[in-house]
Amino acid sequence: MTFIKSLIHNILNKEISNIYNKRFDTFNNTPKGVFWNSKLSQDLRLNIILDKILQNAKSDEFSIADIGCGYGRLYEIIRERKLDGKVQYHGFDINQKIINFCRNNIDFGNIKFSISALPLNETDYVVMSGTYNLTPTNNISLWEDYILKNLTSNWKLVQKAMIFNCLIKEKRKIEKKLYYTELSWIQKICERNFCDPEVIKHNLLKDDITIILKK
Numbered sequence: 684m685t686f687i688k689s690l691i692h693n694i695l696n697k698e699i700s701n702i703y704n705k706r707f708d709t710f711n712n713t714p715k716g717v718f719w720n721s722k723l724s725q726d727l728r729l730n731i732i733l734d735k736i737l738q739n740a741k742s743d744e745f746s747i748a749d750i751g752c753g754y755g756r757l758y759e760i761i762r763e764r765k766l767d768g769k770v771q772y773h774g775f776d777i778n779q780k781i782i783n784f785c786r787n788n789i790d791f792g793n794i795k796f797s798i799s800a801l802p803l804n805e806t807d808y809v810v811m812s813g814t815y816n817l818t819p820t821n822n823i824s825l826w827e828d829y830i831l832k833n834l835t836s837n838w839k840l841v842q843k844a845m846i847f848n849c850l851i852k853e854k855r856k857i858e859k860k861l862y863y864t865e866l867s868w869i870q871k872i873c874e875r876n877f878c879d880p881e882v883i884k885h886n887l888l889k890d891d892i893t894i895i896l897k898k
Contacts, residue, residue, distance in 0.1 A: 688828070695829055696800070698819035700778045707780055712754035712788075717781075718817055724888065725813075729757050731883060731893050732810050732846050733764070739844055739897070740807070746771040748802035750837060751814030755785045758794060773806070775799045800833055802840045809837045811847035818862045823855060826862055831872065838877055841898055845877070848893045866892065 703717065710716035719725035736745065749757050752774030761770050774796040776782050785796040797803060815830045838845055852863040866882070873880040873896060881895040 688832075691825065692829055692832060695819060695825075696777050699817065702817065702819060703778045704780050707754075707778075707784075712784060714756075717753040717756075717813075719813065725756060726760065727885065727887060728812050728848050728891065728893070729760050731885060732812060732848070733757070733760060733766075735846060735883070735893070735895055736808050736810075736844070737766075744769045744771070745807040745843070746773070748806040748809045748837075748840070749774045750776075750801065750809060750811045750833075752776050752785070752796065753781060755788065755791060755794075755796070757810070757812070758791065773797065773802065775802065801837045805840050805842055807841075807843045809841050809845045811837075811845075813848065815847070816850055816861055818857055818860060821857050823857055823862075826857065827855075830862075831876065835876060838896070841896075843898055845896045846893065848891055850890050851892050852890065863890070869894065 706718060707716045714720070714722045714725045736747065747770055749772065752758075753776065755774055758772050758774060761767050761772060772794055774785055774794070775798075776796070777798065777800050779798055782796050782798050785791060802809060815833070818826045820826055834845070834847070849869065850861060850863045851866055853865065855865045855868060856863050870880055870882065873894060877896045881897070883893040883895070885891070
């Protein structure tokens with residue numbers, strides 16, 4: 684990546700972090716605090732990801748790197764489903780305030796949370812739920828370049844599968860600070876840069892898809 688692109692991506696990260704700081708100050712550790720419409724939609728997306736991992740991992744123990752972990756809702760679900768004994772979880776976010784919250788949450792015990800946009804080392808599953816939906820720019824090309832750069836960096840550290848979700852419309856666009864991709868376009872991007880994707884569409888999430896990329 685060129686110096687200019689790297690600089691732009693760093694600026695985007697700072698702008699995203701500032702947006703989340705204001706939101707988290709207002710709504711704290713709730714779905715609204717990390718820009719989810721509701722607990723139902725947030726949890727449904729996370730459970731789709733977790734179910735797909737369990738299907739792939741079968742009875743084996745495995746590690747998860749949660750990129751854009753927010754206040755740690757995925758780990759809460761892992762505990763609620765009594766999976767914490769087989770899952771080695773590590774949360775990552777670019778926002779210092781949110782990571783500090785997770786580190787100080789006594790309910791999380793010794794679970795690791797780090798300030799980063801990618802895992803610190805190789806991991807079985809890298810997941811991203813809603814991580815690239817909110818954008819501080821109206822430049823689609825710039826934002827799509829940012830997404831691809833992050834996906835590519837994470838893919839290098841995946842051992843089994845990378846799973847992420849995104850908003851979709853008939854045409855790619857940015858509307859009210861939300862980025863919407865288009866199904867055939869994101870499929871081609873995945874095929875060209877990673878592998879043939881598996882796409883999940885849930886009838887309760889009409890503007891949302893989950894993409895599974897297996898090693």
